[in-house]
Amino acid sequence: MKEIINVTKATLPSFEEYVEEIRDLWDSHWLTNMGPKHEKLRTKLLSYLGGTYIDLFTNGHMALELTLQAMNLTGEVITTPFTFASTTHAIVRNGLEPVFCDIDPNDFTIDVTKLESLITDRTSAIMPVHVYGNVCQVEEIQRIANKYGLKVIYDAAHSFGCEYKGKKIGHFGDASCFSFHATKVFNSIEGGAVCHNDEELWMKIYELKNFGIHGPESVMGVGANAKMNEMCAAMGLCNMRHIDEQIAMRKELVEYYREKLNGIDGIQLNVIQKDVKSNYSYFPVIFDEKKFGSSRNEVADALEEERIYARKYFYPLTNMFDCYAGQFDVEETPVARYISKRVLTLPLYPSLEKKDIDRICDVIYKCKK
Numbered sequence: 287m288k289e290i291i292n293v294t295k296a297t298l299p300s301f302e303e304y305v306e307e308i309r310d311l312w313d314s315h316w317l318t319n320m321g322p323k324h325e326k327l328r329t330k331l332l333s334y335l336g337g338t339y340i341d342l343f344t345n346g347h348m349a350l351e352l353t354l355q356a357m358n359l360t361g362e363v364i365t366t367p368f369t370f371a372s373t374t375h376a377i378v379r380n381g382l383e384p385v386f387c388d389i390d391p392n393d394f395t396i397d398v399t400k401l402e403s404l405i406t407d408r409t410s411a412i413m414p415v416h417v418y419g420n421v422c423q424v425e426e427i428q429r430i431a432n433k434y435g436l437k438v439i440y441d442a443a444h445s446f447g448c449e450y451k452g453k454k455i456g457h458f459g460d461a462s463c464f465s466f467h468a469t470k471v472f473n474s475i476e477g478g479a480v481c482h483n484d485e486e487l488w489m490k491i492y493e494l495k496n497f498g499i500h501g502p503e504s505v506m507g508v509g510a511n512a513k514m515n516e517m518c519a520a521m522g523l524c525n526m527r528h529i530d531e532q533i534a535m536r537k538e539l540v541e542y543y544r545e546k547l548n549g550i551d552g553i554q555l556n557v558i559q560k561d562v563k564s565n566y567s568y569f570p571v572i573f574d575e576k577k578f579g580s581s582r583n584e585v586a587d588a589l590e591e592e593r594i595y596a597r598k599y600f601y602p603l604t605n606m607f608d609c610y611a612g613q614f615d616v617e618e619t620p621v622a623r624y625i626s627k628r629v630l631t632l633p634l635y636p637s638l639e640k641k642d643i644d645r646i647c648d649v650i651y652k653c654k655k
């Protein structure tokens with residue numbers, strides 16, 4: 287029986303490294319509530335991700351949701367439907383209305399040429415997504431935001447360690463929210479962070495992730511509980527020691543994939559963006575059935591028969607979710623719809639081997655008609 291290849295595989299330090307990292311928790315009994323590991327990881331991540339302030343969370347979703355809450359936004363937030371459920375849900379769960387902008391057909395981030403026409407007097411913010419580690423058009427987004435007085439909150443869940451024009455991704459916008467979920471480039475088992483440049487926002491978010499507690503006898507905000515615990519922070523500290531090496535391994539695998547799949551009629555590969563340092567977080571491929579001869583679904587099925595599990599990521603679009611049925615018109619985001627129907631993200635993780643990529647590409651070659 288052939289070995290299973292999943293779309294991703296969580297990166298772990300050696301067992302011994304993790305045990306060594308958590309050993310002192312058995313002395314201190316300090317397991318959560320902004321302990322020493324949380325603080326150490328916070329400092330390390332701030333210099334890696336960029337921005338002046340950082341706070342850590344149980345997960346990326348709570349970073350998004352509480353950052354929106356801390357900004358006291360109202361009305362409409364412009365975003366894209368080509369994302370994970372979390373982005374849209376964070377908006378809706380704050381009592382805000384998502385307004386969906388279409389995406390760029392090459393880098394799959396928000397199409398800035400369509401952004402301005404969606405702004406109304408009810409718009410309070412823009413929430414773009416750095417999809418697959420592709421960086422949004424940050425300069426143009428900021429220009430538009432300044433012109434209309436809008437906040438910009440980036441869903442930076444895919445862009446751990448990315449840079450634009452030599453500047454770390456956490457510097458852009460009013461806030462950038464990261465995910466350290468097990469399946470992401472960097473993980474703390476589950477975890478997340480927000481980076482930004484606003485001291486007042488930092489205090490608000492810090493309180494909101496701990497029930498809104500301001501002092502021993504003062505609760506100022508209707509907060510949640512979204513603190514990162516020490517076991518997760520310890521995993522983060524271990525994984526941080528290997529992150530550059532792991533991104534380098536991803537880069538090499540992506541280059542190998544590109545060599546093997548470049549120039550095939552009906553296959554569109556991810557763009558290589560100018561001025562961007564990528565983290566090689568995903569390897570999306572767009573299959574155009576008319577030219578390739580097989581549809582995305584047929585390729586996915588053929589891979590599955592060989593025990594290779596690629597992922598239709600992102601499909602469906604968030605504006606097509608059952609929980610939002612009847613609320614949005616998917617015809618308004620035709621490019622997102624086109625890409626979503628044709629995209630497949632292929633397996634990619636640091637320990638993937640080139641012979642695995644050979645096996646994956648051989649199945650794809652057989653689907654070419």
Ligand SMILES: *Cc1c(COP(=O)(O)O)cnc(C)c1O
Pocket residue numbers: 345346347348369370372373415441443444464465466467476477478
């Ligand atoms: C993973 C992800 C999130 C949510 O992060 P969690 O840590 O899983 O809560 C949000 N947005 C995008 C685009 C993601 O991929």
